[in-house]
Amino acid sequence: MKKLSLLAVIAAFVSFTVSCTPAEAPSGASGVYTDLHLILNEGPFGSGSGSITAYSEDTLIQNAFSVENGFPLGNVAQHMIESDSMLYISINNSNAIHGVNRNTLKHSWSATVEQPRYLATDGSRVFVSNWKDSSIYVLDKTNGSLVDSIDLGHYTEQLTIFNNKLFAGVGTYEGPWTLAEIDLGTFDVKHHTIGDVPNSFAVIGNELFILCSGDENFGIGGDTPASIWKYEGYSNGATEVAAPSNTSKHGIGFSSDGTDAYFLNASYDGAIVKWSPGQNWPTSTLTLPGGYNLNFHDGNLFFFDAKDYASSGEVRKYSTTGTLIETIPAGVIPRQIIY
């Protein structure tokens, strides 16, 4: 009886330990999904769940996360990044960050962060911007535990790591907007002047550029135009390098092949335009409109068409000259691809 009690205690201890540590460790390049590209779909707003579409030339798996784990991803899948055979996914309305095995899509851990937005990783840390308070949260990559937080003074949006610094777009659809430069060692923050609504980052020729979408009020109030800014260093901050003359022009989804940049020329229903440093604001389009977001991978542009936001969307793969290469059926409101 004594032995039995001891075993029970050990079993309980083991079970407790397991529940506090990753249930699934990264398993290297040996899973069903290792060679599949992964599309993150927001899912319907309010009711319903986000999803992941996994595909390759001859495979298409819709709702792959739910298929593998038996539970839904959560409401409004916002952002997904890959690092060390793991995926980190922020789920906006569900207040969750999931750590997921890249190769098997098996859920490893979840952390609670209210209204999370974008993610970035560095070393053993995951940085999470959010729309609930003015902090960027720092999580442990292995189990999602909260390690630290960095106060930015306002809600934060897109994140990127550049030259061993964390850069954050500060401000949402309401200002004041700044570009925050954060020292990854000390978490010291310096705010630089930036355009209205910093939306996305692109590295072109080893230099960091920022696309600001401009303030958009959908007919209720006045708009401000989009703009492209170049980061000039810690002391000089960022300077505007291109902007349209018309305040109704906006842009999102900054992506780069390393030499040129591409983005959508409207916040919703945009067409792809090409821009190179030194050029004025682009006016000619490479594709038809209809884009909700844009990514660049492996020499091609991935154009996310959310259609009517209440049906399955699709991802269109274009060459950098605007030739349609492939159309991939996705889930509801596709917004990002991990290649």
Place this chain on the structure above:
Amino acid sequence: MKNLIVSVLPLLTPVLLYSQADTLWTANVLSQNSRSIEIKTKADSLVVDLSSASDYLNKDSRFILKQYSPGSVVTSSFGGASSEQSRVLWDGIDISSMASGVLDLSLVPASMLGSSALYDGINGGAIAPMGSVGALNLTTTILKGRGTSTLFSASSIGDRGFFGHSWGNIGTVRYQSSLRSTSGTNNYPYTIGNLSGTLSGNSFNDLTYLQSFQGKLSKWNWQSTLWYTQSEKDNSGSVLTPNYINHLEDEVLRFKYALRNRSNQWQVYLSREWQAYTDTNSSWIIQDTNRYSQATMQYAYRTEYQELFITANYFSADGSNRDAYAFLPHVLYNLSLSKKDKMVLKGAGYQNNAHFGAHYIRTNSRGDFQNQFALGTYYRLPTLNELYWNPGGNPDLDAERSYGMKYSLRRKGNLRFNLTSDQLYYDKMIQWTPGSSGNWSPQNYYSVYTSSTTMTLARNWAKFNANMNLTHQFSRVLATMNNDPAIVGKSLIYRPVLQAVYTSEIKLPKGTLQLRSFYTGLRHTLRDNSAVGEISAQYWCVLAYTLSGANNRWSLLLQVDNVFNNERQYYQYFPMPGRSFNINFKLNSKR
């Protein structure tokens, strides 16, 4: 004129007037053969006082309900329609919101549903001034004699209810007052697939006060009714989005005064609604306040073979997202061509356009059987939100146009049978779609075919009654504005192919036992009918035991809801309660 002036006095001091009145009337020429009759069990009779119309109508498979949790805002439709196409009338006056196009039936007392309140399919389109398919005609009938009743209810998931009702006469003026109050915390455990937990943050409370007076003034009968509702509802979002509370406050004051003699009826309807909505489901707290008004005057003229309704409506909707108003003159003419043949012509003037509808119905009876054939064309007017919502409203929106056909077969007698089938083609069906500016905007988007067929079977034995109603729906999008191949050929969303309710009632030596089973088939929530948005078919049942004593001076209802703890959802990831227990206790005065 003198009579008219004097007749206004009852508005202020109804108890001073003394006379007897008849029941008010609406569109009887049409309705003689076109309304369907309700089957009411003993348990239904007990819950009708306290139930909302939406909860009560669940027993009818033609009624399609969508709600987040018990007591939450309800959108509904009848017999294959969308929520905006089905209208709610009050003694023939359309009271559905002209701003949103719908009326929250969770705030309508089931006691306002007469036994033939539901007009299904195109018969509803014929009678409803602004809608095209399905209508619910509410009424406030003062009970005979005098009396009082009081009802208390409580449930194991935190619902509480009170209903007080008194009626009688003061001199020759008939009166009726009722006060209904329900509240609930909606704290209950749930399971959806592999997800489980406890739902919270969906509390609600509401209060309804109804006051009617009825009397006679010279050769005119009059009735005045005041209807006040106040409600507060929280919605914590789906179980995937916990901890956000959206709070809705709503207050509506409605007043109707009717005056009629043998051939003429005047009705005045006035309403004012205040609504405040706070949404915390984002980084910004969205606060939205709205005020809606309606003023309607209706004159009706009736002879044995024809009826004419001339209605003048004024609507306004002002608040956070639009400031709009509309005048809507409306004419409805019912004509009995022969004993078998009837027709309805209706027309409305709205936004500088005229809209016309026509309905023909032929009824043949032989022995216990009656069959009916109807056809017509109908319109659904765009709402003020659809026209003027800022941003996105589309002032160029046209009315929906539909063409329909209906066949009904009915058998009276001990074994009652009713089969009714509606086939409709819609053109210019309105749908909000995303525009290039990022704003959603309503468009005359769809051409759609729908079919809705309901079969009802009812049989009474000495100690056992059973009835079943089964509704089959079929819909196909025939075309969209941009002929989107992902949507063309698909079903409209939130419409189960099959919906069924089976009720059996057995009289025990003491009391009555009732088992009611519900089945709702698979529903699509995404327009392309993608499997990701499917809500599985669901089945659940309710067991009820009723007991009365002291010559019906008291009645008791014990109820087990969702006996087998089945999973239920009207919206994805919004679980309805599992097994719960409910008790109702009613006291009646001596009559």
